[in-house]
Amino acid sequence: MERLNEISKFIKKFSLGFACVFLILFLFRLAYSYAIGSESQNVSQEQGSSTNFDYGRKNYASEKFYSPQDAKLTLSSSQKYEKVAAISSKTSEFEEDEKKIRKNVEDAKGVIQYEQRSGLAGRRTLQLGIGVNPDGFDSMVESIQKIGVIDSISVNKTDKTNEYKDITATRISLEKSKAGLLSLKGRNGKIEELISLEKEILEIEGKIQDLGVKLGEFDQENEFCTIKFTLKETGAVSGGFVTFLKKCKISLEWTIKYGLFFFFLYSFAAVGAWISWFLGTRILDYLKAKGIL
Structure with missing residues (x-):
């Protein structure tokens, strides 16, 4: 009976100690969440936002x-x-x-x-x-x-400025090339040569149109x-008590996660200590019974 009372006292002390540690961890995590501000402030913007984003449009x-x-x-x-x-x-x-x-x-x-x-x-x-x-x-x-x-x-x-001048000069050069090719259209030639000439003219026209679009961006x-x-x-949508509950929830999850780790570590140490204490008292009792001590 005496042994049972000692074990019961040990369990109560262990439970009280674990509860105190759990509460300390919880309060520490809750205070930390208020110290660093809203939880949403510390999320690295899961939306993947970038300050200097690119949306294709150029303004000049x-x-x-x-x-x-x-x-x-x-x-x-x-x-x-x-x-x-x-x-x-x-x-x-x-x-x-x-x-x-x-x-x-x-x-x-x-x-x-x-x-x-x-x-x-x-x-x-x-x-x-x-x-x-x-x-x-x-x-x-x-x-x-x-x-x-x-x-x-x-x-x-x-x-x-130089980019604008280069585009302008390129367009003028292409227009001259197009004018030269158009002057050849009225001459006699093989069908293959005429088809090739027409394709080259269309290709140059496409380039001129592309440059025209770029120059249009520079238009006054x-x-x-x-x-x-x-x-x-960065602020929570709901404030006051709702925000407090959210922080408590996050703190509780964190405490349970690390509290369980602490629990297993502490339990292993406590069980080892209890076994050592139990065997030690048994050995002492045995030595006393034999008159050795």
Whole structure:
């Protein structure tokens, strides 16, 4: 009976100790979740969002500048350039901030050229490719920075003047080649030669059309600068008690996972210690009974 009481006391002490350790682990994980913020903030945006995303559309703008040749004459030239701002913001008020960005685009008379939405409520991501007039580019970038909490921002300007000149020169060269080939169509020749000539003319026309599309992107009527804006939702949809329960759930799952590992480790050590204690007391009792001790 005495042995049973000792075993019962040992089990109670072990259970109390394990419960205390489990509670400490749970409270530690819960405090950690509040220290680092919302769980959705620490997810590396499963939607795979990228700040400087590519959506295929290219916007180019022109800028006039003057190079003085002498005291009386100035030469006007035009620079073609691409200006892109990549801005990423985090917000816990996703819907309200989405309305703000759309209002900013409308006020700046910009154009939303690309839009992608992804993620579930609480972890949503909105990507917008915005074309804005070069004159309103800086003010638009400044106003966007007031939406949510800025995570990153970069503004890059690339000179495209030489590229524009190369495309123009190539198109002029192709048009001359086409004119030369068309002049040959009226001459007599073999059917095979005429068919080959027609194919070559069609091929050149296709290249001229492709270059025409590229030159159209540089047209002053289509002049825009690009703003790539990414809005990531980081706050939980529900606050207060619901958020607390979610954190408790996550903390409990974490504690059970690592608590079980601790339980098996501690149980192995405890069983080993109990067996050692049990055998030790048996041996002592035996030695005492034999009068050795």
